[in-house]
Amino acid sequence: MSTDVLLVNRKVREVFLSIRKRVLDKYDYLPHTKVAYCFQADMEHDKSARQYAHWGHRKNTICLAHDIDKLPEANLRGIFLHEYGHVLDDHFEPEEGTDEEDMADKLDDIADGEDRADEIVSVLLGVDIEYDDNDVQREVTK
Numbered sequence: 001m002s003t004d005v006l007l008v009n010r011k012v013r014e015v016f017l018s019i020r021k022r023v024l025d026k027y028d029y030l031p032h033t034k035v036a037y038c039f040q041a042d043m044e045h046d047k048s049a050r051q052y053a054h055w056g057h058r059k060n061t062i063c064l065a066h067d068i069d070k071l072p073e074a075n076l077r078g079i080f081l082h083e084y085g086h087v088l089d090d091h092f093e094p095e096e097g098t099d100e101e102d103m104a105d106k107l108d109d110i111a112d113g114e115d116r117a118d119e120i121v122s123v124l125l126g127v128d129i130e131y132d133d134n135d136v137q138r139e140v141t142k
């Protein structure tokens with residue numbers, strides 16, 4: 001096990017690693033992403049209870065509020081998938097002449113970064129994200 005994720009709660013870490021594997025197996029050129037608790041994420045969560053994570057604050061890191069430990073696995077999966085939507089939004093390189101190119105064009109038309117993250121996950125990873133009663137991401141299981 002690499003040391004970059006050891007600081008995070010075991011359940012959170014295991015869900016993160018499974019999502020990371022799923023994403024990196026398909027898009028192996030993405031940066032090696034890690035997770036870490038973040039004081040700023042805690043403050044954002046205090047202000048808005050549905051906020052548990054953010055991307056873009058620390059290099060190649062999905063930052064987490066400590067309260068994420070309390071969430072059920074379906075929410076953890078939804079949150080990590082959504083954050084990987086942001087990672088892909090930053091780093092996705094569609095192969096020329098493939099369906100991925102058309103998808104990338106379509107994604108350009110979605111102005112809102114949060115909507116785009118979910119759409120990217122749906123289109124590129126084939127997983128849908130829904131929002132539960134607390135407006136927290138959740139993976140839709142088929």
Ligand SMILES: [Zn+2]
Nearest residue numbers: 038040057063
């Ligand atoms: Zn952060």
Ligand SMILES: [Zn+2]
Nearest residue numbers: 082086114117
């Ligand atoms: Zn987001």
